[in-house]
Each structure stands twice: as structure tokens, then as C-alpha cells.
């Protein structure tokens with residue numbers, strides 16, 4: 001799905017969530033961060049208030065951007081929205097896996113015709129949800145079971161990976177190894193890793209807030225996550241750049 005662009009390719013697993021109400025606040029935070037050490041995420045609040053210009057401004061600062069709008073709609077509408085995100089040149093875009101197979105396949109097919117193809121990721125179960133939340137929406141199951149179900153579907157639909165909590169990553173990596181083995185035996189083998197993008201990252205001692213399925217950065221790394229989405233523990237720190245560097249140092253990450 002993903003095609004390379006002219007943006008710098010960085011090895012850091014950290015994606016900083018720029019959850020701000022205005023472009024000015026988001027850019028002020030981005031200017032305190034280092035695009036060689038992290039990517040940034042634009043979510044619903046910022047995109048709704050600031051629009052596509054904020055993505056352009058972050059690109060100008062040298063950041064790769066995860067556009068976290070979690071599209072969930074009928075297949076045609078979702079696919080066109082994903083296509084519009086691709087035209088913005090973002091690094092990653094996502095849809096809700098619970099939108100189902102036809103929606104995810106339509107989104108994947110839309111990207112096939114694009115010059116720039118962002119990573120396309122399926123959101124499984126929000127990291128703010130626990131078993132009781134699922135029961136209230138008619139899913140009488142552990143989050144892990146629902147995550148596994150949606151991760152399988154997402155991989156079958158040919159997306160690049162999932163959003164899940166780091167707590168489910170070992171399970172998903174096990175699943176995707178099985179699928180990769182099947183793929184190697186098929187006529188069109190692919191060795192693409194199936195990515196896990198994990199919010200709900202909380203360094204020891206930081207506020208849990210509304211998150212429920214959490215892990216520390218070190219636990220997430222040990223579990224094998226591909227990318228860690230970290231918002232408030234970095235953006236609300238007294239020194240966000242230092243908070244980001246300390247997390248990377250705790251992962252023994254070098255650029």
C-alpha cells in the first residue's frame with residue numbers, strides 16, 4: 001500500500017499526538033519537537049478546526065504526519081475520504097475496521113490509483129474501552145477477542161496494519177506470522193510486516209486519564225509494537241522535547 005515520498009524516513013517508533021484546538025498551538029508544539037526523533041499525529045479536533053493547512057504546515061517543518069480521522073462510513077464515502085487524505089501527502093491514514101470488509105477493501109482500492117500511497121491502518125477497539133464498554137454496545141466479549149477478530153479482517157482486506165493497544169500486540173504478531181507463512185506459500189507472496197500502531201502508552205508515573213488498556217513504552221517495545229502514539233505524556237510535560245528524548249532513551253533508541 002505504502003509508497004515512499006521525499007519525506008525523511010525516520011526509525012523512531014514515537015508518534016506525538018497533537019491534540020490541540022488551533023493550528024497555532026499545534027505548530028508551537030511541533031516546533032519544540034524534532035522531526036528526526038518523532039512523527040506527529042493530527043486528529044479530529046485539530047483537523048476540524050484548522051483543516052488541511054495544518055498538515056501542510058507540519059510537512060514544511062519536516063514532520064511525517066499520521067492523519068488520525070478514523071473514517072467509518074459507507075464504502076464509497078470512506079474510500080473517497082482516504083483518497084483525499086492521500087492527496088494531502090500524509091504518511092499514515094486510518095479507518096475503523098468495524099466498518100467491515102467492503103469498506104476497507106474500497107479504501108485500499110482507492111489508494112491503488114494514487115501517486116502517493118499512505119499507510120492504511122484499521123482501528124480495532126479504542127484503547128479507552130474495556131470489557132464493560134463493549135458490553136454496553138452489545139459486544140459481550142473481552143477487548144482482546146474483538147481486537148483479534150478485527151485484526152484478522154483488516155489483514156485479509158490488505159491493509160497495512162491496525163491500531164490496537166500494546167497489550168494485544170503479541171497476539172496480533174502471532175496471527176500475522178501465520179498469515180505471512182500462508183502468503184509465502186501462495187502464488188503472490190508478500191513479506192510486508194503487518195504494523196501495530198498503539199496509543200494508550202503511559203510512561204511509569206504518568207496520568208492514565210481516559211485510557212484503559214495501557215502499557216509503558218518499554219513494555220510496548222518488548223511486546224513488539226511498530227509505532228507508539230503518545231499525546232499528553234509528551235505534550236503536557238514541562239519540557240516536551242526532553243520527555244520525548246527520555247522515552248526514546250528508555251527504549252535505547254538511536255536515530
Ligand SMILES: O=c1ccn([C@@H]2O[C@H](COP(=O)(O)O)[C@@H](O)[C@H]2O)c(=O)[nH]1
Nearest residue numbers: 017043125126127199200229230231232
Ligand atoms: O484507540 C485509540 C485510537 C486513537 N487514539 C488517539 O491517540 C491519542 C492518544 O493520546 P494520549 O494523550 O496519549 O492519551 C489521542 O489523540 C487519541 O485520539 C487513542 O488514544 N486510542
